[in-house]
Amino acid sequence: MGHDRSAAEYFVRAARATQLKYELTGALGKRTKFQQNDITQLVLLAESRQKDEGSDVDGSADTQALSPAAKTGNASESSKAGNSMPETLALNDDTLLEQTAFTSSSAAAPGSRLAHLDPSAQPPLHPLDQCILLALCLNVRNTSPSHGLTAEQMSPYVARVIAHPRNWSVHTMALLLRARLEANRTRTVERSTLQLQALVDQMPTADSAVTERLRYFYSIPLPSKWEMERELARRFLSIGVVKSAMEIFERLEMWEEVVHCWQSMERRDKGIAIVRDLLEGRKAEAETVISREKAVSENRRQTLDAMREAKLWCLLGDLEPENALKHYTKAWNTSKDSSGRAMRSLGGYYFARADYPNAITCLRRAVSINPLLSRSWFILGCAYVRGEDWEGARESFTRCVTIDDEDGESWNNLASVYLRMGEAGKKVEVENDGEELENQAAHMTVSDDSSASIPFSNKMLAFRALKQGLRFSYENWRMWSNYVIVAMDVGELSEACRALARVVEERSAKDGAKCVDEDVLERLVDAVTRAPADPDDAVESGGASASANAARNPNEGHGLLRRITDLFERIILPRVSSSRVFRARARLLTWQGRWEEALNAYLDAYRCGIAGTMEKGETDVERWREAVGEVEEIVDVLRNFGPRAEDFKWKLQARSIVRTFMGRTRDFEDEPEWARLAELQEEIRKEEQ
Structure with missing residues (x-):
């Protein structure tokens, strides 16, 4: 484990040994039925070594002879050629094509060894070469972050193998990988689940010989039937098919998951009965039974049993809120002060009841046992905020974003903490709207007096934290509103203008004129109108040439004018009617000397006013x-x-x-x-x- 780079080198060496030629490239094509223009699609070009009929890569006879359809490269006919292959389910979507329709007959770069291959009609591969491609596909996942782009990079490898089924086990593995890749997309999640169900159902059938199933056993990580059933049950649970998932969990004796299913169906009494049976020994989970058969020391076995019992007491505490404190404490004592789960549960219990000192104590123990759970750090940071321990809150939210740098809520709360910290961690009073930090991002409201007492370095740290967090919480208008305030405070008026536009876009349909921070808007207009109206006068040693070549500050004067004008004309005025907004617009037009437009804006302001x-x-x-x-x-x-x-x-x-x-x-x-x-x-x- 952990030797992914070394494994990748061996995969490449295996491809060289079998003389497999492959290249990941792009070709023009379409992926949807209504797509008008061809765009570049990722495709894997691959070709096995040309060999004599009936010979294998390692010199032995190939039991998987090519059918006539496979020799012509027709994937659909090839899939029908043998009845011994697992069923490949069609997508049947009203928008997505079954497979990418390539319109380019050549995808390889000029001079490539694979330039002669047509992306839509590639020759079939030897099963061993298919195993190598699947290994390379899994290596992409092992060496890349969990992201949609990673799935897109893996898909061409899987599609290349699925196009020509040659071996029962290899084709099953390819279909399983495709089902996993499609599990998180709305249009493909149904095919993903049904395909996984089909693979589980065909496991015990006699549609293929044992020798065929075992031939590439050591070349692919094909899971057992029970592991695939477990994966199917969890897939059912993720899409809300709870009863079907519970039936599988019960058959596999995964009682903890069964309890969660009963809990989601609001039948806590059923879950409590199962947990009691587990605690009293009337039932045992399959994994526990297997682990007891392994040769381990007596001390290790006692530790494992204690941790298992502590987990069950925590589960019982979740199911019985009225006795939660008693059960969580029992779990902690049973584990001999080593259960992070018990401490997390106790911390959450105290936090929910506003007992922040005890919550902090429990959560500190929990993160010392398992410091990689960002949620524990997040709740701990919220408890520190409630106790006004800003240094502790800063440490906690910093750990959150260190573990998961895409946690926009933690970035926002970290920025809020910076604005509440003075020099050397001294407290700075900043008004808060009282909303729960643990439920949603806090909404900052900084007054002039308190803002003046906050060190500028802290304001800049808050500005950078919010800017980072907004990359991952682009739709969160509260964070954008906070960003407006902090950007104005640090002089980043161009960013404040952009943030105000996002707030108006998100809130105008619901809140109308209230979505515009009119004080901020007027300050932005002031920043523009302070400069001379004539661009030539705004540059020392004036003149047209000097004005044209001058570098403009994007946060004031003519450098900010374009963004303010766009804010009014494209964002605010089509959505909002407000007297102060029209007056601010009129002042800007007056500064520009656009008298008639300015008068119309003043008249619009009058019509929206009291008179x-x-x-x-x-x-x-x-x-x-x-x-x-x-x-x-x-x-x-x-x-x-x-x-x-x-x-x-x-x-x-x-x-x-x-x-x-x-x-x-x-x-x-x-x-x-x-x-x-x-x-x-x-x-x-x-x-x-």
Whole structure:
């Protein structure tokens, strides 16, 4: 175990010994029925050594003679040629093709030894060469992270072997690998499960000779029937077919999994009865029975039995919440203080009841026993946060992201902790919205006073943590909202603009104008309008040539203008109508000298404000007085900017606004502010003359 690189070298040496030629490359093709354009698809070109009819690679007779269909390279006919092969199930999907349809007749690079092969009609391979390709396929998995790209890289190896079935065991292994690769895709998970079921069902049949099944026994890691049944049961459980999974688990005497099945079906009484039987010796799991037959020392056997009993007590504690503390403590004592499972359960028990000191104590013991479980570190970090131990929380969430760097929630919480740490770990008060850290990412709300007391280095660490976490939690609007605040605080206004756009995209349909942080938006506009409007004036030793060649700061002035403009025009305005948003937009247009557009934005802001939405019959005097101020303000804007906009009838607009507002609010004629409106109306009438 652990010698994957050395194994890869031996696989290559095996291919050379059999004179197998193979090359992983790309060829134009289609993977869906409705695909219009050909795109490059990954394909494995492979060819066995040309040999005399009936001879094997090692010189012995080949019992698997090629059928006429296999000699022509027709995969579908080849699969039908022998009845001794496992059934290869069709996908039967309304979108995906059964196999990649290559439109290029040659995929190999010029000068390659395999340039003569057609990707869609390759010759059949010798079974031993198929074993080598499957070994290379498994080596890709062993030396690569668990990721969708890894599965894509493994698929061509499996497809190349499945295309020409030559041996019962080899073809079974290839179908099993394909079923595993397809288990995590929505369109293929059904075929994956049914194929695995078919492989299990054909194991005991007499459709192939024993010599055929055992011939390549040492060349492929084909699991036993019981292991495949266990895998099938877990596949059933993953897609919600709990009863079928439980039947298999019961047949295999995997009682712990049976208990989980009863638990998922909300029949805890059945699960409790099984656990009691296991504790009292009336039942035993198959693995336990097998392990007891192995030759081990008496001390080792006692340790294994104690750990097994402790696990059962923990399971009983999960099933009986009212006696959970008693059962978890019993598990810890039974294991002689060595069960990480018991300590994790106790830590979770105390955490759920807000007993954070005891939760921290238990979880510290748990992570000391097994430090590679990120969930334990995460709950421990949340307990430290509740106890306001920021240094401990920082250590815990750092361990979380070290174990799993794609844990966006831990990155977010780590950033939150940095903003709560002062110099040398001193506490910094930062307002929190009170949401549970263990359930979802915390939403930061940083006030100006508290923000000033946070060291800038901590703010930068929080900014980088959030930036990393957002790579893996792109749809989490709370993290984007946090990112807006921190980016503004560290001066990364371009990033704040991008983050605000993501928040609006995610929340606008549900929350409307509330999704826009208007304070942040106005600060972004301020950062642009502080610079001279003329780009030439914004550069020292001005001039057109200097302005064209100057490197612009993306976080202020003209360097930020393009992103702010895109934020307004493409993201916010098509989704949100708000008085402050329109005013911020109007200020930006005024700075650019786009007078008519600025006036229209100010008018839109007025229509969204109190004065524009006030209806006839309202009686709130204070609201009416505020609306009078808005009317006076919009008239002043029209007077100042109206003459600068060509063909803009600002006087008509001003008179219409005042007249309409006075007509809707005549119930307030006795108020002192009514005289101001009448005076304003008279002034506009005189200006029109």
